[in-house]
Amino acid sequence: MVKRGGYQGGQRDMKQGDEVEVFYRFEHDGSGGGGNSYFPIRSPDAGLLSPRLGFTVSWQAGIVIDDFSIAKYNPKDRQTWVKVQMSHTRWSNRKGTPLDLSDPHNTTVMFPPTDVRLPAPLERPKLSFFVIRWGGPYPVPEHSDDGEFGGWGDIGTCICDKYITTFFNVVHEKLGPIYEVLTCFVSHSADFGRIFAPGIAGMLSGEKKAGMYYVWPVSWLDMNEGQPGYVERSKFFEAMRGIESSGIPTKHPHPSNMYHLFASKSWTASMCLSKEFHVPCTTKVNRASVLDNPAAAATQALNALLLLQNQKYGTPLTTNTNEMSGVAKLGFSWEAQDVLAFSNAAQLAQRLERLLEQAGCTGDCIYVQEQVPNDCEIRIYLIDGKPMKTLYSRFSSVDNGGSFSSFRRIEDRNIVLREWFSGNEAALRDAESKILELKNLWLVWLRAECSEPPPCMRMDFFVKLHGTTATVTTGELTEQGASLLGWKEGPDLTFNAVLRNCLGTAPEHFNVSDMPPAQKRKTSGHK
DSSP, X not given: OOEXXXXXXXXXXXXXXXXXXXXXXXXXXXXXXXTTOOEEOSSTHHXXXXXXXXXXXXXXXXXXXXXXXXXXXXXXXXXXXXXXXXXXXXXXXXXXOBOOTTSGGGGEEEEOGGGEEOOOSOOOOSXXXXXXXXOSSSOOOOOSSOSTTOOOOTTOXXXXXXXXXXXXXXXXXXXXXXXXXXXXXXXXXXXXXXXXXXXXXXXXXXXXXXXXXXXEEESBXXXXXXXXXXXXXXXXXXXXXXXXXXXXXXXXXXXXXXXXXXXXXXXXHHTTTOGGGOOOOEEEEEHHHHHHOHHHHHHHHHHHHXXXXXXXXXXXXXXXXXXXXXXXXXXXXXXXXXXXXXXXXXXXXXXXHHHHTSTTBOOOEEEEEEOOOOSEEEEEEXXXXXXXXXXXXXXXXXXXXXXXXXXXXEOOHHHHHHHTSTTOHHHHHHHHHHHHHHHHHHHHHHHHHOSSOXXXXXXXXXXXXXXXXXXXXXXXXXXXXXXOTTOTTHHHXXXXXXXXXXXXXXXXXXXXXXXXXXXXXXXXXXX
């Protein structure tokens, strides 16, 4: 039992008319945290103007309406909970609609006794969250189990209401009512310019602070109807860095410099010549080159890949650019969109045009990568640097426009061994061994990019069989919040790791003493 305000919460009867304080969570006001859930605001403008700002989780004053008997309390029956009339007089929902206070039912809320206390001297929360999430007219879809790529799993996409609510349920379960959540609901990208970071920092009183960002920065202008939760990347990162500068560290998904690295895909070009990381040769094609002359831009990109291949492998894989194949990718794009395959220079020119000439697209470059022959992808989910889950997948076809299709995902290693590795246990073990070595290399490299280790992430690797061995190529480094592809235990493990990071109790991934001898020599400078 968590101690609150001078008595053990939930251990006493309460009488009608008792003045109390209740731990209000707007996701649990009866509307589930959706568009009709209300939260207290400090001034009318906090609800009327965008972005809308208020404490969606905090202690609030109230009055007990009906006598409450602890002996009759049943956690599963809300009718046995403490019935409270909220005392606060200004409430808004994410759409800016004020709560009608003329009807007392609108401010009547049921609370478990563990979230009710007698009025007490103000106690400092253990943890203050500052959350930025979507508040636009169109809700973020969950995509729990639909879509070509298997969906996001039971909790939905990492920017939807269900995902956010599930995380804060874990927080409440682990901490009890000793935290607060100040939420900023943005409805368009211009809202980021209206966030006054020093003022936000001043509103948070917790011993520790955590910035949580549940929107996707993209290479598009606002298109709310078709892309709820998508925001312009430049305005997003400017606001994020300003909030960090006010002393609120980012805990989801990552600090701004690391998040930009993941979302932009810039690491693919910068690391492709570092042989030990096994990144496909990648070049960046500037937007202006494509808009000026797509064919010339495609030829120039393929010539660049030839130079990169010659430097990396000692010889290019072909000398005829018209025979080259690969993929073209747009950075700051989500849900497996904007990755197109090409098989010659003419197709590449078409793909470059198609990616950059989408309505509202603001992408400044396209990443063009060499083709990576593969039998499957092996995806590993890391929690505090340790592999906790392995999934296997592959695309079986590419449509006429270059989009990958016929996605299949397998969890059972034995099925993968039989169907995709033809029973070749030695080759699969070789791939797994190489993936673990690459995993360690990437985790160390990420500490150069950001001193704070990522609590959660996913790494994807292409695998190609060669007899009893396998070639492994790094495919993707994905941020915290990446699709779990239906991994049932993933949400609980992920959210607990995120919470540990917020509290400053996350374990160190590994020290130099934990590394294999070869890696020790490399990191220490000895030959």
